[in-house]
Amino acid sequence: MSVRRLADDSVQPKSFAFTAKNLNWAKQTIKKYPKGKQHSAVIPVLWRAQEQHDGWVSRAAMEEVGRMLDMPFIRVYEIATFYTMFQLAPVGKKAHIQVCGTTPCMLRGSEDLMSVCKRRIAEQPHTLSEDGDFSWEEVECLGACVNAPMIQIFSDTYEDLSPEAMEELLDRIANGQKINPGPQVDRIMSAPEGGLTSLNGDVVSDRKVAARKPAANKPAAKTAASGPDRKAAPAKTSPAKKAAKTAPAKKAGPERLTRPKGEADDLKLISGVGPKLEQTLNKLGFWHYSQLGKWTKKDIAIVDDELSFKGRIERDDWVRQAKVLAKGGEAEYIKVFGKKPR
Numbered sequence: 001m002s003v004r005r006l007a008d009d010s011v012q013p014k015s016f017a018f019t020a021k022n023l024n025w026a027k028q029t030i031k032k033y034p035k036g037k038q039h040s041a042v043i044p045v046l047w048r049a050q051e052q053h054d055g056w057v058s059r060a061a062m063e064e065v066g067r068m069l070d071m072p073f074i075r076v077y078e079i080a081t082f083y084t085m086f087q088l089a090p091v092g093k094k095a096h097i098q099v100c101g102t103t104p105c106m107l108r109g110s111e112d113l114m115s116v117c118k119r120r121i122a123e124q125p126h127t128l129s130e131d132g133d134f135s136w137e138e139v140e141c142l143g144a145c146v147n148a149p150m151i152q153i154f155s156d157t158y159e160d161l162s163p164e165a166m167e168e169l170l171d172r173i174a175n176g177q178k179i180n181p182g183p184q185v186d187r188i189m190s191a192p193e194g195g196l197t198s199l200n201g202d203v204v205s206d207r208k209v210a211a212r213k214p215a216a217n218k219p220a221a222k223t224a225a226s227g228p229d230r231k232a233a234p235a236k237t238s239p240a241k242k243a244a245k246t247a248p249a250k251k252a253g254p255e256r257l258t259r260p261k262g263e264a265d266d267l268k269l270i271s272g273v274g275p276k277l278e279q280t281l282n283k284l285g286f287w288h289y290s291q292l293g294k295w296t297k298k299d300i301a302i303v304d305d306e307l308s309f310k311g312r313i314e315r316d317d318w319v320r321q322a323k324v325l326a327k328g329g330e331a332e333y334i335k336v337f338g339k340k341p342r
């Protein structure tokens with residue numbers, strides 16, 4: 001672990017005071033501890049001070065916390081300098097990037113992520129970028145090894161990163177664009193990339209329906225036996241009605257093909273689509289840029305649902321990318337986006 005010292009006097013503010021809201025929160029928090037054990041509130045109170053003070057704890061903030069908890073200042077300094085969750089010097093206004101450098105992340109490319117930080121932010125960790133918007137540091141395991149390599153920015157983690165994805169993330173933050181925490185590839189949490197590979201059939205769908213309409217899935221006899229004030233179970237849908245319900249759903253939505261017309265397009269050229277996701281798209285009947293390029297908002301919602309991958313299509317703007325690729329392939333893509341498609 002690196003040596004952790006308080007920041008230079010040149011950046012230390014002269015005083016620190018909690019806002020009224022945070023002060024009230026701190027008092028309530030301190031009250032949760034038994035009499036004589038109030039010192040135990042030091043970590044949450046310091047954390048609140050860090051949140052209030054642009055992501056770092058100054059000496060003045062530590063001393064204020066010491067006064068509130070009736071603790072010698074040295075005890076508060078010890079705690080703040082021991083736990084790496086506390087930043088001891090000013091951090092980037094837009095992002096302080098904590099890159100996990102522990103073995104699983106290191107084996108999966110965290111050093112490349114740090115190279116991006118060195119080039120884009122500052123050669124040395126804990127150093128502000130020229131515009132003061134960014135800073136970075138290497139940290140130990142942040143507990144998301146299954147999605148290595150990963151980083152943390154303030155309270156959120158961003159996982160399954162590549163140097164390119166890291167560059168894109170920094171661009172988005174710099175431009176004030178929304179970034180979605182979690183995996184940055186086509187997976188949900190730690191599920192397989194490209195969607196579920198097991199328990200992904202009707203049983204899962206039925207469970208989803210059951211979760212939304214529990215009564216509709218209970219046997220009628222059980223519902224009747226449970227008492228007169230319970231709602232009677234709705235009548236079972238007849239096969240004819242079922243067909244009537246499902247038939248339009250099949251017709252509605254995006255155009256699908258059981259097989260490609262001629263040669264299938266390389267959907268992986270669309271940023272955000274990997275090999276597994278391409279296979280899934282093919283299985284769903286999508287083979288060509290021209291198909292994706294025609295998706296409406298409604299179509300996107302339908303495909304989003306089928307991929308169990310909410311938001312990715314719009315976030316990466318698949319439709320625009322597909323339109324451009326359909327129009328003029330890679331050359332047109334480079335012309336419009338100023339970079340090669342992935």
Ligand code: FES
Binds near residue numbers: 106144148
């Ligand atoms: S090793 Fe990086 S999150 Fe665990």
